[in-house]
């Protein structure tokens with residue numbers, strides 16, 4: 727398994743390859759929801775916890791939205807489209823300041839979760855490659871301007 731984190735260069739938005747649909751078919755919707763939940767539980771105790779919702783209701787909503795998105799991107803039901811509309815994720819992430827360092831922390835939390843999954847290596851690798859590249863798109867700040875996400 728190669729969980730290397732590509733070095734970020736500013737304003738770089740490399741082309742993204744979606745994860746293999748086997749990530750959903752082999753892992754199931756429940757598996758993806760549990761993975762996302764575990765990732766958020768690491769994030770809210772990480773160096774970038776200030777970016778994420780504090781109260782349980784908002785946190786559960788965030789988990790649901792993110793899991794809906796990953797299920798959809800892997801070729802599953804269009805839950806995200808139905809609940810939130812077009813993803814436009816870079817735009818949604820512009821609500822808060824995400825630095826290159828925040829991206830690294832976010833990805834490191836995923837490494838912890840992905841390294842525990844019992845799935846074929848190529849399936850996990852495909853999901854990791856997607857996160858590693860698409861996460862470039864969410865970086866929008868050179869330094870932390872202390873801009874908080876609007877927690878609705």
Ligand code: HEM
Nearest residue numbers: 777778788791792795810818824828829832860861864875
């Ligand atoms: C680069 C590091 C990233 C950071 C620091 C980050 C942080 C955040 C934060 C603070 C939110 C708002 C609170 C919440 O709803 O959780 C959010 C929402 C979300 N993020 Fe990220 N994110 C990153 C990368 C990504 C990537 C690579 C993806 C997809 C592959 C992604 C998918 C989402 C989705 C689907 C939402 C929910 C948007 C909505 O409100 O409908 N994020 N993220």
